[in-house]
Amino acid sequence: MGNVTRFILALMMAVLSPHFVVSFSIKTTTNIDTDQSALLALKACIVSDAQKILKTDWSAATSVCNWIGVTCGSRHQRVIALNLSSMLLTGTIPSQIGNLSFLTSLDLMNNSFYGFLPDQFTNLYRLKHIDLSWNNFYGEIPYSFPKLQYLSLRNNIFAGEIRSDMFEHLPRLQVLSLSLNKLSSEIPMGLFKCKELQVINFEYNRMMGGILPKEIGNLTMLRILRLGGNMFEGVIPYQIGYLLNLEELSICNTLLKGHIPPSISNLTRLTILDLSTNSLTGVIPRQIGNLLNLEELILYSNMLKGPLPSSISNLTRLTNFDLSHNSLSGII
Structure with missing residues (x-):
């Protein structure tokens, strides 16, 4: 029995040792030098650095952790955050960006980056915060980030459909801002599986289809919902009244029709209600005073009619009040 046991142990060591060597090799070669190489590759893809920030500061002669816009973790001394926002940079994103394996936050907003995001971008599985807004990126919207909480791609050139299955890979998403792009899909049903969503902003795209399915009522943590400037049609669902944490509801400049549902009175935290430039009919519900x-x-600019409910006088905090271009009476 002893010989058999020794034989089995020897066999296991022979099988496992190559994997151990590979694993050890990966751990020893993936270090701060890897991060530095990735950032120098990014620097090489910058075709315009008007403020000469990267040109003068990002040097292999100094520690990457001291470079402008770079934050390293105190525990493992790896790059955990990259913030190059508003630095007047023009360029593309290299595939080496995917080697920043400890990155949790990426902020490139308000520059002139352009082109596709490389496939290796999805290697950044630790990311919690992505802000690529106000650039000229196009192609497929990145996803497959199991820890991601914040995704802002507003004011780029992303086009086509939003894949419904992408939201299966974004279970912790809290903020989704895709406004001012060229997206032409319907609101994907997969979106309503992201139960932690607090902000949805699809404003000013080319989106179409039904405005909101009843599943919108599942997103009970939602605080801001902006859908205006699209080609959505249909009626506001009764289930909108389930969003008790909603503070802003903006669905202007679309093809809405039907009545304003009385359930909207449940939204007692609401500070902004903008349903302008649609085809809403009927009366303003008296519950608006709640x-x-x-x-x-x-x-x-709707087709609302009838008297203005007296309960509207309860709204003492109103600073912006516009019901013009309807058929209402008794407007104050």
Whole structure:
């Protein structure tokens, strides 16, 4: 039995030792030098650095942890955050960006980066915060980030459909801002599986289809919902009243029709309600007076009619109030 045991142990060591060597090799070669090489590759892809920040500061002669825009973790001395926002940079993102394996935050907003995001971008599985807004990126929207909480791609050139299955890979998403792109899909049903969502902003794309399915009521943590400037159609679902944490509801400049649902009165935290430039009909529900925190009520350019409910006088915090271009009476 002893010989058999020794034989089995020897066999296991023979099988496992190559894997151990590979694993050890990966751990020893993936270090701060890897991060430095990735950032120098990014620097090499910058075709315009108007403020000469990277040109003068990002040097192999100094520690990458001291470079402008770079933050390293105190525990393992690896790059955990990259913030190059508003630095007047023009360029593309190299595939080596995927080697920043400890990165948790990436902020490139308000520059002139352009082109596709490389496939290796999805290697950054530790990312919690991505802000690529106000650039000229196009192609497929990045996803497959199991820890991601914040994704802002507003004001780029992303086009086509939003894949419904992408949200299966974003279970912790809290903020999704895709406004001012050229997206042309319907609202994907997969979106409503992201139960931690607090902000949705799809404003000013080319999106179409039904405005909101009843599943919108599942997103009970939602605080901001902006869908205006698209080609959405249909009616506001009753389930909108389930969003008790909602503070802003903006669905202006779309093809909405039907009545304003009385369930909107449940949204007592609402400060902004903008349903302007649609085809809403019927009366303004008297329950509107329950929205005591409302600061902006903007319903102009619809087909609303009838008397203004007296309960609207309860809204003492109103600072922006526009019901023009309807058929209402008794407007104050």
